[in-house]
Amino acid sequence: MTTPLVAMHDVNIRFNTTRGWGYAVTAVSADVRANTVTAIIGESGSGKSVLGAAVMGLLPNNAEASGSITYAGLELLGLTDREWDQIRGIELGWVAQNPASSLNPVYRIDELISEAAIHRRRIRRRDKRRFAADLLTKVGLPAATGRNYSFELSGGMAQRALIAVGIGLDPPLLILDEPTKGLDPANYDRIRDAIMDLAGEGHTIMLITHDVTLAEQVADEIWVLYGSRLVEQAPKQDFFATPLHPYSQGLLAAMPSRGLHPIPGESPSFFVPPEGCPFVDRCPYAVAACHELKTPSHPTEGRSVLCLLH
Amino acid sequence: MSRDSALRIAAGMLIAVAAMSLLAPVIAPASPIAVDMSLRNAPPSSAHWLGTDTLGRDVASRVIYGGRGALAISFGATLISMVIGIALGSLAGWFGKFTDTAIQVFMSIFQGLPGLTISIAIVGVMGASNLSISVAMVATGWSGISRVVRSQIRNLRNEQFVEAAKVYLPAPGYLIVRHLLPLTMPTLVVLATQRMGRMILMIASLSFIGVGLQPPTPDWGVMIQDGRQYFAQQPWALLGPAVMLFIASFSVARLGELLRDRWDTFSDDAMAVR
Numbered sequence: 001m002t003t004p005l006v007a008m009h010d011v012n013i014r015f016n017t018t019r020g021w022g023y024a025v026t027a028v029s030a031d032v033r034a035n036t037v038t039a040i041i042g043e044s045g046s047g048k049s050v051l052g053a054a055v056m057g058l059l060p061n062n063a064e065a066s067g068s069i070t071y072a073g074l075e076l077l078g079l080t081d082r083e084w085d086q087i088r089g090i091e092l093g094w095v096a097q098n099p100a101s102s103l104n105p106v107y108r109i110d111e112l113i114s115e116a117a118i119h120r121r122r123i124r125r126r127d128k129r130r131f132a133a134d135l136l137t138k139v140g141l142p143a144a145t146g147r148n149y150s151f152e153l154s155g156g157m158a159q160r161a162l163i164a165v166g167i168g169l170d171p172p173l174l175i176l177d178e179p180t181k182g183l184d185p186a187n188y189d190r191i192r193d194a195i196m197d198l199a200g201e202g203h204t205i206m207l208i209t210h211d212v213t214l215a216e217q218v219a220d221e222i223w224v225l226y227g228s229r230l231v232e233q234a235p236k237q238d239f240f241a242t243p244l245h246p247y248s249q250g251l252l253a254a255m256p257s258r259g260l261h262p263i264p265g266e267s268p269s270f271f272v273p274p275e276g277c278p279f280v281d282r283c284p285y286a287v288a289a290c291h292e293l294k295t296p297s298h299p300t301e302g303r304s305v306l307c308l309l310h
Numbered sequence: 311m312s313r314d315s316a317l318r319i320a321a322g323m324l325i326a327v328a329a330m331s332l333l334a335p336v337i338a339p340a341s342p343i344a345v346d347m348s349l350r351n352a353p354p355s356s357a358h359w360l361g362t363d364t365l366g367r368d369v370a371s372r373v374i375y376g377g378r379g380a381l382a383i384s385f386g387a388t389l390i391s392m393v394i395g396i397a398l399g400s401l402a403g404w405f406g407k408f409t410d411t412a413i414q415v416f417m418s419i420f421q422g423l424p425g426l427t428i429s430i431a432i433v434g435v436m437g438a439s440n441l442s443i444s445v446a447m448v449a450t451g452w453s454g455i456s457r458v459v460r461s462q463i464r465n466l467r468n469e470q471f472v473e474a475a476k477v478y479l480p481a482p483g484y485l486i487v488r489h490l491l492p493l494t495m496p497t498l499v500v501l502a503t504q505r506m507g508r509m510i511l512m513i514a515s516l517s518f519i520g521v522g523l524q525p526p527t528p529d530w531g532v533m534i535q536d537g538r539q540y541f542a543q544q545p546w547a548l549l550g551p552a553v554m555l556f557i558a559s560f561s562v563a564r565l566g567e568l569l570r571d572r573w574d575t576f577s578d579d580a581m582a583v584r
Contacts, residue, residue, distance in 0.1 A: 056477065081480070089478035102474040106492040116478035162474075169478065 004031030005173060005204050006055060011067040011077075013050055013059065022270045024050040024063075026228040026278075027294070030304070032221070034172075037195070037205040039215035039236075041251070042225035045270060049097070051225070052175045052208045056094050057084045071173065089116055093171035093203075097178045099158035103150035109136070109161050110146030116168045135164040139194045156187025163194060167203070174198060175206045180214055192217055212255055216240055224248050227268040227278025230296070234303045244305040247279045277306055285309060317568040323561035327554070331377040340368035342375040342528040351544050360546045363536060372528040373550040377558055379523045380530065383440055384509035387447035388502050394452040396498070399459025400486045404467055413456075420453035426515060433521045443522055447509050455501050462494045496573040500566045507563030514555050530555040 013025040025047040032038045040048045053059050055069055057079060069076045071091065079087075088094075096102045103112055110132030117123040123131050133143035139160040150158055159179055166174060176195065180188050195218050199205055209215060215222055215236075222239040224232040224247065232245040243249045250263035265282035268274065276291040277283070283290065289308055296304040330337060339359070346366035354361045360369035402413035429446035436442035466472065467490065475489050491498075516522030517531025525532055530551035537548030 058473070058477070085480045088480070094474075094477045096470060096474050098470055101470040104471040104475065104489055104493075115475075119479055119484075165474070165478075 003034070005034040005072060006032035006206070007068075007070045008051075009068040011051070011054065011065065011069055013047070013054055013063055013065045015060075016062045016064065017271075020271055021273070023228050023273050024270070025054070025065075025225075026274045028067075028225075028230045029296075030223060030230055030233050032173075032204060032206060034204050035199075035202055036220040037199045037207055037218050038221040038223060039207045039209060039219035040223045040225060041209055041212055041215050043210055043267065045267060046225040047228040048208045048210075048225045049177055052094075052177055052206060055173075055206065056092055056175060057088060058094070089171065090120065090169050091171055091173060093166045093169070093174040095163050095166040095174065095176045095179060097181065099162040100150060100153075100155065102162055103158060103165070105149060105151050107149070108146065109148055109150065109153070109164075112150075113146065113161070113164050113168055116165075120169060132164070135167060136161070138167070138197065139164045140190050154187070156183050156190060159183065159187070159191055160194060163191075163198075167198065171203075173204045173206070175208065177208045178210070179207070180209065180211055188214075212251060213257070224251065228270075228274055229278050229306060230304075231277070231279065231306045232304070233296075234305075238300070238303060244299060244303075244310050245279070245307050246283045246285055246309075250282075277308075313568060313571060317565070317572065320561050320565040320568055323557055324565055327377060327558045327561065328381065330374055331381050334375045334378060338368075338371040338374045340371045342372040343367065343526045351540065353544070354546055360550045361544060363533075363544070363547045364540060369533075369547050369550050372533055373530070373554055375528040376530040376533055376551050377554060379440065379527060380510050380513040380517075381558065383444050383447065383513055384506050387444045387451060387509055388506040390444070390448050391451035391455055391505060392498065392502055394448065395455025395501075396459050396491065397456075398452075399456035400463050400491070402456070403460040403463025404482055404486055404490075406464070410460075413460075417453045417456055417460075420449065421457065423450060425450040426512060429512060429516060430519070430521055433516060438521055438524050440523075443513060443516060446516075447512065450512075451505050451509065455498075455505065458497060458501055459494060462497060463490055466490045466493055496569070500570040500573070503562050503566030503569065507559045507566065510555070510559045510562065514559075530558075 009029050011025055011028040015022040015024060028051065040051065042048045050059070054065055055076065057076060059065060065077050067077065110129050113132040113135050114123060114128035117131060118125055118128065129146060132146040136143055136145050141157060141160050141164070145153070145157065145161065150161070153161060163179065179195065180191050183191060192214060195205065195207065199218065207215065207219060219236050222234055222236055223230055224245065226247045232239070232243065232248045239248065240252070243252050252258055253261040254263060263282060268278045268281065276293040280286045280290040287308065293306060293308060296306040297310055298304050299310045344367065346362065349362050349366045350364055352358055352362040358368050358370065360373065363369055398413050398417070402410040429450055432446040432449060433442045436445065463486065472485060472489055475485060479485065513522055514531035517529050518535045520535065522531055523529040533551035534548055537551070541548050
């Protein structure tokens with residue numbers, strides 16, 4: 001077992017809102033191994049994007065995080081802004097949601113791609129087109145795209161351009177937030193291929209997605225978040241062969257290729273602090289003790305599940 | 311008339327006025343300050359297109375020279391107002407909280423000042439000079455600009471591309487100058503032109519009441535004041551500078567309005583700035 005690149009221990013994140021505390025991430029402990037693709041899947045509001053933002057130090061001001069997240073041994077929670085500046089973008093790459101609005105409309109794509117490198121890597125300004133062209137080629141875009149503005153690109157092209165911006169400083173860890181959201185099948189395939197290429201080059205990738213199919217295609221490791229808790233963590237083959245948590249089973253059964261069976265009931269409220277298993281109200285196997293379940297069990301090596309059944 | 315041709319006409323008028331002022335020594339048929347007591351109050355003739363004034367000075371030459379002071383001062387004061395307004399507005403809009411409150415209070419004080427009255431006071435205390443007029447124009451001009459810049463920066467700072475840029479290049483100054491201000495450019499250009507149009511009129515007002523540019527400097531405001539008393543006998547001495555003043559302030563302000571309509575980036579809130 002290699003040492004983890006990112007190690008989370010008992011991570012809790014809550015938001016101070018006008019409606020009271022909102023619980024986004026509860027008691028998450030898990031590791032991301034170097035040179036792997038970890039897919040963090042879950043529905044909207046499950047806490048997966050917040051978890052990604054926490055690793056990037058991009059939580060909003062009203063968020064309160066506790067526990068521990070380390071990157072290559074460095075504790076990330078509690079870093080000062082100045083300390084963040086030294087690792088964000090350089091060690092940790094971030095590809096935000098909504099590519100079209102994440103690219104400044106007044107600059108050409110090659111300008112945006114090379115901007116960080118010009119300022120932090122001594123790339124010369126006159127080399128910016130070549131620099132951008134290399135990265136664009138890497139994500140499967142024609143080099144000429146660098147001369148376009150973001151609003152001239154389709155959604156899929158903008159997403160790939162944004163990935164090119166994200167890998168501009170060649171960060172070892174890359175966090176992709178919903179990279180295939182709203183894409184047609186052709187663009188979807190290209191993004192998937194780009195992710196696999198990046199993984200092949202040795203980037204460690206945390207892929208935040210609600211797309212189970214994408215996770216199945218590119219990931220080595222699957223984390224399932226539900227109602228702010230990590231309900232299951234497993235190597236991909238194990239997960240898709242035998243999902244252990246009832247929510248995971250429901251999630252897979254809800255996939256179009258597996259019959260599109262919906263899970264009855266509703267997701268737990270953001271404002272109720274999760275005690276025990278968050279799936280208890282919808283779970284066909286629920287027992288009283290589920291309400292008290294705090295810690296996951298480890299049925300096999302490298303696998304954890306938050307369920308009394310295992 | 312289409313919007314584009316209106317825009318071209320306004321821009322053309324402004325360029326014509328600016329060219330006339332810049333090239334005044336070449337164009338003007340006579341010296342604007344040479345007195346000829348033998349030829350007082352002469353009607354328009356081929357030698358004196360707009361006649362002469364009560365001191366026998368060539369009115370046409372004085373009209374041609376008359377915009378130089380006001381245009382130069384209003385242009386310079388607009389630039390300085392923009393620099394101050396953009397700097398303080400950006401700081402307030404970006405940092406929010408205490409910085410914002412402090413700057414807003416400061417801004418409100420200046421915003422509350424009655425423009426012409428405070429200009430008269432400043433020029434009165436400092437003595438009439440190009441410098442004091444410039445100070446008065448900047449003092450009454452920057453706060454409106456900074457208010458608009460502040461609200462624009464406040465809106466833009468939450469844009470996702472700013473969040474994205476923050477990840478790689480976190481210095482606030484860099485983010486503001488490079489990622490936010492370029493998007494406010496249309497607004498800034500419109501603000502600047504409108505501000506300058508207003509300043510031209512204010513400077514003429516100051517000169518008219520005798521606290522602005524001083525005789526014998528040829529200035530439209532001064533000339534209107536001088537020509538007022540003899541309007542019945544020699545209307546050209548008043549109408550000449552009045553028409554030029556109108557053309558100058560109108561073309562600048564109209565240019566701003568037309569650019570605003572064309573870019574369509576302005577809110578009603580921004581337009582309320584005086």
